[in-house]
Amino acid sequence: MQALSIRGLKKTYRNGFEALKGIDLTVGAGDFFALLGPNGAGKSTAIGIITSLVNPTSGRVTVFGHDLIKAREAVKSCIGLVPQEINFNQFEKVKDIVVTQAGYYGIRRREATARAETALRQLHLWDRRNSVSRTLSGGMKRRLMIARALVHSPKLLILDEPTAGVDIEIRRSMWDFLRTINSAGTTIILTTHYLEEAESLCRNIAIIDHGRIVEHSEMSTLLTKLHTDSFVLDLKEPLQSLPKLADYTLEWIDVRTIAAEVPRGKGLNGLFRQLSEQGIEVISLRNKASRLEQLFMNLVETQQSAESR
Protein backbone atom coordinates (compact mmCIF):
# COMPACT_ATOMS: atom_id res chain seq x y z
CA MET A 1 0.00 0.00 0.00
CA GLN A 2 1.28 3.44 -0.92
CA ALA A 3 0.86 6.13 1.70
CA LEU A 4 1.28 8.78 -0.95
CA SER A 5 1.34 8.69 -4.71
CA ILE A 6 1.84 11.80 -6.83
CA ARG A 7 1.67 11.76 -10.62
CA GLY A 8 2.42 14.67 -12.94
CA LEU A 9 1.70 17.29 -10.29
CA LYS A 10 1.95 20.84 -11.58
CA LYS A 11 1.35 24.16 -9.92
CA THR A 12 1.53 27.53 -11.59
CA TYR A 13 0.67 30.50 -9.39
CA ARG A 14 -1.41 33.41 -10.64
CA ASN A 15 1.72 35.53 -11.10
CA GLY A 16 2.95 32.92 -13.59
CA PHE A 17 5.52 31.32 -11.28
CA GLU A 18 5.77 27.61 -12.02
CA ALA A 19 6.39 26.11 -8.58
CA LEU A 20 5.94 22.46 -9.63
CA LYS A 21 6.71 21.29 -13.14
CA GLY A 22 5.10 17.84 -13.12
CA ILE A 23 6.49 15.86 -10.22
CA ASP A 24 6.09 12.13 -9.58
CA LEU A 25 6.59 10.84 -6.06
CA THR A 26 5.79 7.68 -4.14
CA VAL A 27 5.97 7.12 -0.40
CA GLY A 28 5.32 3.65 0.97
CA ALA A 29 3.13 3.00 4.00
CA GLY A 30 5.21 3.04 7.20
CA ASP A 31 8.09 4.87 5.57
CA PHE A 32 10.13 7.68 7.12
CA PHE A 33 10.65 9.81 4.05
CA ALA A 34 12.75 12.91 3.52
CA LEU A 35 11.66 15.56 1.03
CA LEU A 36 14.55 17.93 0.63
CA GLY A 37 15.32 20.90 -1.52
CA PRO A 38 16.67 24.44 -1.35
CA ASN A 39 14.40 27.37 -0.47
CA GLY A 40 11.83 27.98 -3.19
CA ALA A 41 12.34 24.52 -4.71
CA GLY A 42 8.65 23.57 -4.44
CA LYS A 43 8.58 21.51 -1.21
CA SER A 44 6.05 23.70 0.59
CA THR A 45 3.86 23.93 -2.53
CA ALA A 46 3.83 20.13 -2.81
CA ILE A 47 2.96 19.80 0.88
CA GLY A 48 0.35 22.53 0.51
CA ILE A 49 -1.36 20.60 -2.29
CA ILE A 50 -1.26 17.28 -0.43
CA THR A 51 -2.82 18.94 2.64
CA SER A 52 -5.45 20.93 0.66
CA LEU A 53 -3.95 24.33 1.46
CA VAL A 54 -2.99 24.95 -2.17
CA ASN A 55 -5.04 24.13 -5.25
CA PRO A 56 -3.09 22.14 -7.85
CA THR A 57 -2.99 23.22 -11.49
CA SER A 58 -2.96 19.61 -12.74
CA GLY A 59 -1.85 16.13 -11.78
CA ARG A 60 -3.07 13.43 -9.43
CA VAL A 61 -2.51 12.88 -5.73
CA THR A 62 -3.67 9.83 -3.81
CA VAL A 63 -3.22 9.22 -0.09
CA PHE A 64 -3.69 5.64 1.11
CA GLY A 65 -5.64 5.00 -2.09
CA HIS A 66 -7.97 8.01 -1.71
CA ASP A 67 -7.95 10.48 -4.58
CA LEU A 68 -7.39 14.06 -3.40
CA ILE A 69 -10.00 15.56 -5.70
CA LYS A 70 -12.65 12.82 -5.55
CA ALA A 71 -12.31 11.95 -1.84
CA ARG A 72 -10.80 15.05 -0.28
CA GLU A 73 -12.27 14.46 3.18
CA ALA A 74 -10.94 10.89 3.31
CA VAL A 75 -7.51 12.21 2.31
CA LYS A 76 -7.65 14.91 4.97
CA SER A 77 -8.61 12.37 7.64
CA CYS A 78 -5.43 10.40 6.87
CA ILE A 79 -3.05 13.36 7.22
CA GLY A 80 -1.61 15.30 10.13
CA LEU A 81 0.37 18.43 9.25
CA VAL A 82 3.06 20.19 11.24
CA PRO A 83 3.63 23.36 9.22
CA GLN A 84 6.78 25.40 8.93
CA GLU A 85 5.29 28.55 10.50
CA ILE A 86 3.54 28.76 13.84
CA ASN A 87 -0.14 28.78 12.87
CA PHE A 88 -2.20 28.30 16.02
CA ASN A 89 -4.17 30.97 17.84
CA GLN A 90 -1.61 32.58 20.10
CA PHE A 91 -4.34 33.76 22.49
CA GLU A 92 -5.78 30.31 23.16
CA LYS A 93 -4.73 27.88 25.84
CA VAL A 94 -2.54 24.95 24.87
CA LYS A 95 -5.14 22.30 25.67
CA ASP A 96 -7.95 24.20 23.91
CA ILE A 97 -5.90 24.32 20.69
CA VAL A 98 -5.51 20.54 20.63
CA VAL A 99 -9.09 19.79 21.71
CA THR A 100 -10.48 22.20 19.09
CA GLN A 101 -8.44 20.53 16.37
CA ALA A 102 -9.85 17.16 17.38
CA GLY A 103 -13.34 18.66 17.13
CA TYR A 104 -12.68 19.65 13.53
CA TYR A 105 -12.02 15.97 12.84
CA GLY A 106 -15.40 15.06 14.30
CA ILE A 107 -14.05 13.70 17.60
CA ARG A 108 -16.44 14.16 20.54
CA ARG A 109 -15.29 16.52 23.25
CA ARG A 110 -14.79 13.87 25.96
CA GLU A 111 -12.65 11.73 23.68
CA ALA A 112 -10.91 14.82 22.28
CA THR A 113 -9.93 15.84 25.80
CA ALA A 114 -8.51 12.38 26.52
CA ARG A 115 -6.60 12.36 23.24
CA ALA A 116 -5.27 15.86 23.89
CA GLU A 117 -3.98 14.73 27.26
CA THR A 118 -2.19 11.76 25.67
CA ALA A 119 -0.63 13.89 22.92
CA LEU A 120 0.41 16.67 25.31
CA ARG A 121 1.92 14.19 27.77
CA GLN A 122 3.85 12.48 24.97
CA LEU A 123 5.32 15.80 23.97
CA HIS A 124 5.99 16.94 27.55
CA LEU A 125 3.48 19.79 27.40
CA TRP A 126 0.89 18.55 29.85
CA ASP A 127 2.22 20.79 32.64
CA ARG A 128 1.63 23.79 30.36
CA ARG A 129 -1.86 22.74 29.26
CA ASN A 130 -3.51 25.81 30.77
CA SER A 131 -0.89 28.28 29.53
CA VAL A 132 -1.82 30.77 26.84
CA SER A 133 0.07 29.49 23.81
CA ARG A 134 1.96 32.71 23.10
CA THR A 135 3.82 32.30 26.41
CA LEU A 136 5.43 29.03 25.26
CA SER A 137 9.06 28.87 24.16
CA GLY A 138 9.89 28.27 20.49
CA GLY A 139 10.56 24.57 21.08
CA MET A 140 7.31 24.15 23.01
CA LYS A 141 5.35 25.81 20.20
CA ARG A 142 6.84 23.32 17.72
CA ARG A 143 5.92 20.43 20.02
CA LEU A 144 2.41 21.84 20.41
CA MET A 145 2.00 21.75 16.63
CA ILE A 146 3.09 18.11 16.63
CA ALA A 147 0.59 17.29 19.41
CA ARG A 148 -2.15 19.06 17.46
CA ALA A 149 -1.26 17.16 14.27
CA LEU A 150 -1.40 13.82 16.09
CA VAL A 151 -4.66 14.26 17.98
CA HIS A 152 -6.75 12.52 15.30
CA SER A 153 -4.21 9.67 14.96
CA PRO A 154 -3.25 10.32 11.32
CA LYS A 155 -1.77 7.53 9.23
CA LEU A 156 0.49 10.04 7.46
CA LEU A 157 2.31 12.75 9.39
CA ILE A 158 3.87 15.55 7.34
CA LEU A 159 6.45 17.69 9.11
CA ASP A 160 7.63 20.82 7.35
CA GLU A 161 10.89 21.79 9.05
CA PRO A 162 9.70 20.80 12.51
CA THR A 163 13.00 21.43 14.27
CA ALA A 164 13.84 24.84 12.78
CA GLY A 165 15.17 27.08 15.53
CA VAL A 166 14.98 24.34 18.15
CA ASP A 167 17.99 23.66 20.40
CA ILE A 168 19.87 20.43 19.96
CA GLU A 169 18.57 18.76 23.13
CA ILE A 170 14.92 19.28 22.16
CA ARG A 171 15.70 18.37 18.58
CA ARG A 172 17.15 15.02 19.70
CA SER A 173 14.12 14.31 21.90
CA MET A 174 11.84 15.15 18.96
CA TRP A 175 13.81 12.73 16.80
CA ASP A 176 13.31 10.00 19.38
CA PHE A 177 9.60 10.74 19.51
CA LEU A 178 9.28 10.66 15.72
CA ARG A 179 11.17 7.36 15.54
CA THR A 180 8.77 5.95 18.14
CA ILE A 181 5.59 6.91 16.30
CA ASN A 182 7.09 5.76 13.00
CA SER A 183 7.88 2.38 14.58
CA ALA A 184 4.26 2.24 15.72
CA GLY A 185 3.16 2.49 12.08
CA THR A 186 2.75 6.19 11.27
CA THR A 187 4.17 7.11 7.89
CA ILE A 188 6.27 10.28 8.15
CA ILE A 189 7.29 12.76 5.49
CA LEU A 190 9.90 15.20 6.72
CA THR A 191 11.29 18.31 5.14
CA THR A 192 14.26 19.85 6.87
CA HIS A 193 17.27 22.00 6.26
CA TYR A 194 19.22 19.97 8.80
CA LEU A 195 20.48 17.28 6.47
CA GLU A 196 22.02 15.41 9.36
CA GLU A 197 18.45 15.06 10.62
CA ALA A 198 17.21 13.55 7.36
CA GLU A 199 20.25 11.27 7.15
CA SER A 200 19.71 10.04 10.67
CA LEU A 201 15.94 9.53 10.53
CA CYS A 202 14.80 8.74 7.01
CA ARG A 203 14.92 5.55 4.98
CA ASN A 204 13.92 7.04 1.64
CA ILE A 205 14.49 10.43 0.13
CA ALA A 206 13.47 12.73 -2.68
CA ILE A 207 15.26 15.91 -3.58
CA ILE A 208 13.28 18.60 -5.32
CA ASP A 209 14.77 21.59 -7.07
CA HIS A 210 13.24 24.20 -9.34
CA GLY A 211 9.93 22.32 -9.25
CA ARG A 212 11.40 19.00 -10.39
CA ILE A 213 12.36 15.85 -8.53
CA VAL A 214 16.09 15.48 -9.12
CA GLU A 215 16.59 12.41 -6.93
CA HIS A 216 14.21 9.80 -5.56
CA SER A 217 15.74 6.74 -3.92
CA GLU A 218 16.65 4.92 -0.75
CA MET A 219 18.85 6.94 1.57
CA SER A 220 21.51 4.22 1.69
CA THR A 221 21.58 3.96 -2.14
CA LEU A 222 21.92 7.71 -2.44
CA LEU A 223 24.76 7.91 0.06
CA THR A 224 26.77 5.27 -1.79
CA LYS A 225 26.87 7.66 -4.75
CA LEU A 226 29.33 9.74 -2.77
CA HIS A 227 32.82 8.75 -3.74
CA THR A 228 34.64 10.75 -1.09
CA ASP A 229 34.26 11.87 2.51
CA SER A 230 35.49 15.27 3.67
CA PHE A 231 37.21 15.91 6.98
CA VAL A 232 38.58 18.98 8.71
CA LEU A 233 41.91 18.48 10.46
CA ASP A 234 43.17 20.80 13.21
CA LEU A 235 46.95 20.89 13.29
CA LYS A 236 49.32 21.32 16.21
CA GLU A 237 51.74 23.62 14.33
CA PRO A 238 50.96 26.17 11.60
CA LEU A 239 51.74 25.05 8.05
CA GLN A 240 53.93 26.99 5.65
CA SER A 241 52.65 25.17 2.55
CA LEU A 242 50.19 22.42 1.71
CA PRO A 243 51.84 19.01 1.55
CA LYS A 244 51.25 16.80 -1.50
CA LEU A 245 49.84 13.38 -0.58
CA ALA A 246 49.25 10.28 -2.64
CA ASP A 247 45.49 9.46 -3.00
CA TYR A 248 44.30 12.33 -0.77
CA THR A 249 43.52 15.94 -1.71
CA LEU A 250 44.15 18.70 0.81
CA GLU A 251 43.00 22.31 0.85
CA TRP A 252 43.61 25.27 3.10
CA ILE A 253 41.15 26.55 5.62
CA ASP A 254 43.72 28.50 7.63
CA VAL A 255 47.33 27.95 8.68
CA ARG A 256 46.39 25.52 11.46
CA THR A 257 43.39 23.94 9.74
CA ILE A 258 43.13 21.94 6.52
CA ALA A 259 40.37 20.00 4.77
CA ALA A 260 41.06 16.50 3.44
CA GLU A 261 39.13 14.61 0.75
CA VAL A 262 39.28 10.89 1.56
CA PRO A 263 38.31 8.55 -1.31
CA ARG A 264 35.92 5.72 -0.46
CA GLY A 265 37.88 2.62 0.53
CA LYS A 266 41.11 4.42 1.25
CA GLY A 267 40.46 5.01 4.97
CA LEU A 268 42.15 7.45 7.29
CA ASN A 269 45.24 5.45 8.28
CA GLY A 270 47.04 6.25 5.05
CA LEU A 271 46.26 9.94 5.45
CA PHE A 272 47.64 10.06 9.00
CA ARG A 273 50.69 8.03 8.06
CA GLN A 274 51.60 10.37 5.20
CA LEU A 275 51.02 13.46 7.34
CA SER A 276 53.20 11.98 10.12
CA GLU A 277 55.95 11.26 7.62
CA GLN A 278 55.95 14.94 6.74
CA GLY A 279 56.07 15.95 10.42
CA ILE A 280 52.52 17.21 10.55
CA GLU A 281 50.72 16.44 13.79
CA VAL A 282 46.92 16.34 13.82
CA ILE A 283 45.29 17.24 17.15
CA SER A 284 41.64 16.77 16.19
CA LEU A 285 39.41 15.72 13.29
CA ARG A 286 35.75 16.29 12.38
CA ASN A 287 33.41 15.78 9.43
CA LYS A 288 33.48 18.74 7.09
CA ALA A 289 29.79 18.32 6.29
CA SER A 290 27.25 15.58 6.58
CA ARG A 291 27.50 13.14 3.72
CA LEU A 292 23.98 13.95 2.65
CA GLU A 293 24.73 17.65 2.68
CA GLN A 294 27.60 17.08 0.30
CA LEU A 295 25.46 14.99 -2.01
CA PHE A 296 22.61 17.46 -1.80
CA MET A 297 24.88 20.28 -2.87
CA ASN A 298 26.21 18.19 -5.77
CA LEU A 299 22.70 17.41 -7.01
CA VAL A 300 21.40 20.94 -6.67
CA GLU A 301 24.49 22.42 -8.34
CA THR A 302 24.17 19.91 -11.20
CA GLN A 303 20.51 20.87 -11.63
CA GLN A 304 21.33 24.58 -11.55
CA SER A 305 24.05 24.25 -14.18
CA ALA A 306 21.67 22.17 -16.37
CA GLU A 307 18.99 24.89 -16.03
CA SER A 308 21.41 27.65 -16.97
CA ARG A 309 22.54 25.85 -20.11
Add this chain to the structure above:
Amino acid sequence: MKYWIAYQTIVSKEIRRFMRIWPQTILPPVITTSLYFLIFGTLIGRRIGDMNGVPYMDYIVPGIVLMSVINNAYANVVSSFYSTKFQRHIEELLVAPVPNWVILTGYVSGGGARGVIVGIVVALVARTFTDVTIAHYGVAITVFLLTAILFALGGLVNAIFANSFDDISIIPNFVMTPLVYLGGVFYTVDLLPEVWRKISLANPILYMVNAFRYGLLGVSDIRVGTALVMIAGFVVVLAGFSLWLLHRGVGIKN
Protein backbone atom coordinates in the same frame (compact mmCIF):
# COMPACT_ATOMS: atom_id res chain seq x y z
CA MET B 1 -22.51 13.33 13.20
CA LYS B 2 -18.86 14.31 12.62
CA TYR B 3 -20.01 17.44 10.75
CA TRP B 4 -22.25 18.32 13.67
CA ILE B 5 -19.28 18.01 16.06
CA ALA B 6 -17.13 20.17 13.76
CA TYR B 7 -19.94 22.74 13.58
CA GLN B 8 -20.31 22.76 17.38
CA THR B 9 -16.54 23.16 17.71
CA ILE B 10 -16.48 26.25 15.48
CA VAL B 11 -19.51 27.81 17.16
CA SER B 12 -18.29 27.20 20.71
CA LYS B 13 -14.83 28.52 19.79
CA GLU B 14 -16.42 31.68 18.41
CA ILE B 15 -18.69 32.17 21.42
CA ARG B 16 -15.77 31.51 23.78
CA ARG B 17 -13.77 34.14 21.90
CA PHE B 18 -16.28 36.96 22.18
CA MET B 19 -17.27 36.08 25.74
CA ARG B 20 -13.59 36.05 26.78
CA ILE B 21 -13.26 39.64 25.58
CA TRP B 22 -16.70 40.78 26.80
CA PRO B 23 -15.47 44.26 27.81
CA GLN B 24 -14.71 44.79 24.10
CA THR B 25 -17.71 42.98 22.65
CA ILE B 26 -20.73 43.03 25.00
CA LEU B 27 -20.18 46.07 27.20
CA PRO B 28 -19.61 48.89 24.64
CA PRO B 29 -23.01 48.46 22.89
CA VAL B 30 -24.70 48.60 26.29
CA ILE B 31 -22.98 51.92 27.10
CA THR B 32 -23.60 53.40 23.64
CA THR B 33 -27.26 52.44 23.49
CA SER B 34 -27.85 53.65 27.03
CA LEU B 35 -26.53 57.03 25.88
CA TYR B 36 -28.80 56.95 22.81
CA PHE B 37 -31.82 56.31 24.99
CA LEU B 38 -30.76 58.97 27.47
CA ILE B 39 -29.98 61.70 24.94
CA PHE B 40 -32.28 61.01 21.98
CA GLY B 41 -35.05 59.36 23.93
CA THR B 42 -35.34 61.02 27.32
CA LEU B 43 -33.85 64.48 26.70
CA ILE B 44 -34.58 65.30 23.04
CA GLY B 45 -37.43 62.80 22.60
CA ARG B 46 -39.61 64.59 25.13
CA ARG B 47 -39.57 67.70 22.91
CA ILE B 48 -40.20 65.68 19.71
CA GLY B 49 -43.34 64.04 21.01
CA ASP B 50 -44.87 61.23 18.90
CA MET B 51 -43.66 59.74 15.65
CA ASN B 52 -46.06 57.62 13.55
CA GLY B 53 -48.38 57.76 16.53
CA VAL B 54 -45.78 56.29 18.93
CA PRO B 55 -43.82 58.15 21.66
CA TYR B 56 -40.39 59.00 20.23
CA MET B 57 -38.56 57.10 22.95
CA ASP B 58 -40.45 53.92 22.02
CA TYR B 59 -40.10 54.65 18.30
CA ILE B 60 -36.28 54.47 18.36
CA VAL B 61 -36.08 51.24 20.40
CA PRO B 62 -36.42 48.77 17.46
CA GLY B 63 -33.85 50.63 15.34
CA ILE B 64 -31.33 50.83 18.14
CA VAL B 65 -31.74 47.16 19.06
CA LEU B 66 -31.40 46.13 15.40
CA MET B 67 -28.42 48.46 14.92
CA SER B 68 -26.64 46.57 17.73
CA VAL B 69 -27.48 43.25 16.11
CA ILE B 70 -26.21 44.44 12.72
CA ASN B 71 -22.95 45.91 14.02
CA ASN B 72 -22.10 43.03 16.33
CA ALA B 73 -22.96 40.17 14.01
CA TYR B 74 -20.86 41.81 11.29
CA ALA B 75 -17.97 42.82 13.56
CA ASN B 76 -17.69 39.38 15.10
CA VAL B 77 -17.28 37.46 11.88
CA VAL B 78 -15.20 40.03 10.04
CA SER B 79 -12.67 40.35 12.86
CA SER B 80 -12.62 36.70 13.85
CA PHE B 81 -12.36 35.28 10.33
CA TYR B 82 -9.82 37.86 9.21
CA SER B 83 -7.67 37.22 12.32
CA THR B 84 -7.93 33.53 11.55
CA LYS B 85 -6.57 34.26 8.08
CA PHE B 86 -3.98 36.74 9.31
CA GLN B 87 -2.60 34.41 12.02
CA ARG B 88 -2.94 31.49 9.62
CA HIS B 89 -4.92 29.28 11.98
CA ILE B 90 -7.50 29.06 9.19
CA GLU B 91 -5.13 26.26 8.11
CA GLU B 92 -6.31 24.23 11.13
CA LEU B 93 -9.73 24.14 9.49
CA LEU B 94 -8.57 23.80 5.90
CA VAL B 95 -6.48 20.68 6.57
CA ALA B 96 -9.34 19.04 8.49
CA PRO B 97 -12.23 17.18 6.84
CA VAL B 98 -14.63 20.07 7.41
CA PRO B 99 -16.81 20.92 4.38
CA ASN B 100 -17.12 24.55 3.39
CA TRP B 101 -20.79 24.68 4.35
CA VAL B 102 -19.87 23.69 7.91
CA ILE B 103 -17.22 26.45 8.05
CA LEU B 104 -19.82 28.90 6.71
CA THR B 105 -22.60 27.91 9.10
CA GLY B 106 -20.19 27.71 12.04
CA TYR B 107 -18.82 31.22 11.63
CA VAL B 108 -22.22 32.70 10.78
CA SER B 109 -23.77 31.05 13.83
CA GLY B 110 -20.95 32.37 16.01
CA GLY B 111 -21.37 35.91 14.67
CA GLY B 112 -25.14 35.61 14.77
CA ALA B 113 -24.91 34.50 18.41
CA ARG B 114 -23.03 37.67 19.32
CA GLY B 115 -25.57 39.77 17.42
CA VAL B 116 -28.44 38.03 19.22
CA ILE B 117 -26.83 38.25 22.69
CA VAL B 118 -25.97 41.93 22.30
CA GLY B 119 -29.42 42.59 20.81
CA ILE B 120 -31.10 40.98 23.81
CA VAL B 121 -28.88 42.89 26.27
CA VAL B 122 -29.69 46.17 24.47
CA ALA B 123 -33.40 45.30 24.49
CA LEU B 124 -33.16 44.77 28.24
CA VAL B 125 -31.47 48.16 28.59
CA ALA B 126 -34.30 49.65 26.50
CA ARG B 127 -36.81 48.14 28.93
CA THR B 128 -35.33 50.24 31.72
CA PHE B 129 -36.10 53.41 29.71
CA THR B 130 -39.40 52.43 28.05
CA ASP B 131 -42.38 50.09 28.36
CA VAL B 132 -42.07 48.68 24.83
CA THR B 133 -43.39 45.12 24.48
CA ILE B 134 -43.54 42.80 21.47
CA ALA B 135 -46.61 43.34 19.29
CA HIS B 136 -45.96 40.53 16.75
CA TYR B 137 -43.66 37.83 18.10
CA GLY B 138 -43.27 35.92 14.83
CA VAL B 139 -42.20 38.97 12.81
CA ALA B 140 -39.97 40.35 15.56
CA ILE B 141 -38.07 37.10 16.13
CA THR B 142 -37.78 36.30 12.39
CA VAL B 143 -36.39 39.74 11.53
CA PHE B 144 -34.11 39.70 14.56
CA LEU B 145 -32.58 36.34 13.61
CA LEU B 146 -32.46 36.89 9.83
CA THR B 147 -30.74 40.25 10.31
CA ALA B 148 -28.11 38.66 12.58
CA ILE B 149 -27.51 35.92 9.97
CA LEU B 150 -27.42 38.37 7.06
CA PHE B 151 -24.82 40.65 8.62
CA ALA B 152 -22.75 37.74 9.89
CA LEU B 153 -22.65 36.61 6.24
CA GLY B 154 -21.68 40.14 5.20
CA GLY B 155 -18.83 40.08 7.71
CA LEU B 156 -17.64 36.75 6.31
CA VAL B 157 -17.56 38.03 2.73
CA ASN B 158 -15.67 41.16 3.86
CA ALA B 159 -13.14 39.02 5.77
CA ILE B 160 -12.63 36.68 2.81
CA PHE B 161 -11.68 39.58 0.56
CA ALA B 162 -9.74 41.56 3.18
CA ASN B 163 -5.99 41.73 2.83
CA SER B 164 -5.30 44.09 5.73
CA PHE B 165 -6.91 45.34 8.92
CA ASP B 166 -7.84 48.52 7.01
CA ASP B 167 -9.95 46.39 4.68
CA ILE B 168 -12.10 45.13 7.54
CA SER B 169 -12.96 48.63 8.72
CA ILE B 170 -13.81 50.25 5.35
CA ILE B 171 -17.21 48.59 4.85
CA PRO B 172 -18.44 49.06 8.45
CA ASN B 173 -17.32 52.70 8.60
CA PHE B 174 -18.10 53.95 5.12
CA VAL B 175 -20.98 51.76 3.99
CA MET B 176 -22.80 50.23 6.93
CA THR B 177 -22.79 53.17 9.34
CA PRO B 178 -24.36 55.61 6.83
CA LEU B 179 -26.89 52.97 5.74
CA VAL B 180 -27.86 52.23 9.36
CA TYR B 181 -28.22 55.89 10.35
CA LEU B 182 -30.14 56.67 7.15
CA GLY B 183 -32.18 53.49 7.53
CA GLY B 184 -34.94 55.03 9.61
CA VAL B 185 -33.51 54.16 13.03
CA PHE B 186 -34.27 57.62 14.42
CA TYR B 187 -37.02 58.86 12.08
CA THR B 188 -39.81 57.88 9.72
CA VAL B 189 -39.00 58.29 6.03
CA ASP B 190 -42.33 60.11 5.68
CA LEU B 191 -40.53 63.12 7.17
CA LEU B 192 -38.13 63.25 4.23
CA PRO B 193 -38.68 65.22 1.00
CA GLU B 194 -40.07 62.97 -1.76
CA VAL B 195 -36.72 62.57 -3.56
CA TRP B 196 -34.87 61.49 -0.41
CA ARG B 197 -37.74 59.26 0.60
CA LYS B 198 -37.45 57.41 -2.73
CA ILE B 199 -33.68 57.17 -2.40
CA SER B 200 -34.10 55.81 1.13
CA LEU B 201 -36.26 53.00 -0.23
CA ALA B 202 -33.11 51.63 -1.91
CA ASN B 203 -31.52 51.16 1.51
CA PRO B 204 -32.04 47.53 2.59
CA ILE B 205 -31.54 48.40 6.26
CA LEU B 206 -34.67 50.57 6.10
CA TYR B 207 -36.70 47.42 5.42
CA MET B 208 -35.14 45.51 8.31
CA VAL B 209 -35.60 48.34 10.80
CA ASN B 210 -39.19 48.89 9.75
CA ALA B 211 -40.06 45.20 9.78
CA PHE B 212 -38.60 44.90 13.27
CA ARG B 213 -40.43 48.07 14.33
CA TYR B 214 -43.62 46.44 13.12
CA GLY B 215 -42.77 43.36 15.18
CA LEU B 216 -42.30 45.42 18.35
CA LEU B 217 -44.61 48.42 17.92
CA GLY B 218 -46.99 47.42 15.15
CA VAL B 219 -46.06 50.42 12.94
CA SER B 220 -43.95 50.47 9.77
CA ASP B 221 -43.11 52.77 6.84
CA ILE B 222 -43.07 49.84 4.41
CA ARG B 223 -44.95 46.58 3.80
CA VAL B 224 -43.70 43.93 6.21
CA GLY B 225 -44.11 41.07 3.72
CA THR B 226 -41.86 42.85 1.22
CA ALA B 227 -39.27 43.41 3.94
CA LEU B 228 -39.26 39.76 5.04
CA VAL B 229 -38.91 38.48 1.47
CA MET B 230 -36.12 40.96 0.84
CA ILE B 231 -34.14 40.00 3.95
CA ALA B 232 -34.56 36.29 3.25
CA GLY B 233 -33.52 36.88 -0.37
CA PHE B 234 -30.37 38.69 0.73
CA VAL B 235 -29.53 35.84 3.12
CA VAL B 236 -29.87 33.23 0.36
CA VAL B 237 -27.82 35.23 -2.16
CA LEU B 238 -25.06 36.10 0.31
CA ALA B 239 -24.90 32.53 1.66
CA GLY B 240 -24.55 31.19 -1.90
CA PHE B 241 -21.88 33.75 -2.73
CA SER B 242 -19.93 33.00 0.47
CA LEU B 243 -20.05 29.29 -0.21
CA TRP B 244 -18.79 29.83 -3.74
CA LEU B 245 -15.92 31.98 -2.45
CA LEU B 246 -14.94 29.33 0.10
CA HIS B 247 -15.17 26.63 -2.55
CA ARG B 248 -12.89 28.59 -4.85
CA GLY B 249 -10.53 29.26 -1.95
CA VAL B 250 -10.67 33.02 -2.60
CA GLY B 251 -8.53 34.82 -0.04
CA ILE B 252 -7.71 31.65 1.88
CA LYS B 253 -5.93 29.35 -0.54
CA ASN B 254 -3.23 29.83 -3.14
